[in-house]
Amino acid sequence: MASLSKAAQVRIAPSILAADFAKLGEEVRAVAAAGADFIHIDIMDGHFVPNLTIGPSVVKALRPHCDLPFDVHLMISPVDYMLEPFAEAGADVISLHPEAGPHLHRSLQTIRSLGKKAGVALNPATPVAVVDEVMDMVDLILVMSVNPGFGGQIFIESQLDKISALRARINAHTAAGGQPIDLEVDGGIDRETAPRAIAAGADVLVAGTATFRGGPDAYADNIAAIRGNG
Ligand code: DX5
Ligand code: ZN
16 A cells, blocks of 8 residues: 555646647646646757747746646756746746756745745756755756657666655755655656656656647546556
8 A cells, every 4th residue: 555655646747848839728728637736847948958949928828727836847048037037927836957057056046036936957967966055945856867858758767866866865854854845757757667766756757748648538547647547
């Protein structure tokens, strides 16, 4: 039963990168109805990563379609000038990459000062130790299990050790009275890789391709399968 209750705690964040961009409002409503816990929104600038997606105006347009928290993953550099626009557009959690700007601490302070939850996203080659000096000011640590920029990539196995290492750090932090920190894994998550990420310590799973494949009629089954209930 322990594994069942653990699985039940896992939250699923569909990445709308894999949704039909011609009907984003409908897609967000459909995954919310299908059991999603967050909406993961990938922001890419064609500079920090080799792909372009959407800006704050699209996030703002989506906001009335859904009550779920918007988990906004910024893959843009520079990043600081975009924190307030995304906060105003309706982001609930804003994550950034330490490589995206010169002052990670200041950027996290800015997100918190805007009344939003702050996240740090670690690329596959970014060391775990980057979070050590900011543990007290993050609400989320996002482990990239692919290189950022595209959906539909293969899960990078070496990130399982990183997830475990971060789980140990987060548990030690909260045991010492620190604030709760979610541990999110993003990239190549499907019904095969999800249980391994969960076993390593993840408590939020981003899933784009694995959520949106098969169209709206499949979303509830897809999400249940990723959660381990399929
Ligand atoms: C990649 C993005 C991911 C991506 C995941 O840069 O951060 O959120 O959408 O896509 P899948 O789930 O298809 O690997
Ligand atoms: Zn993402």
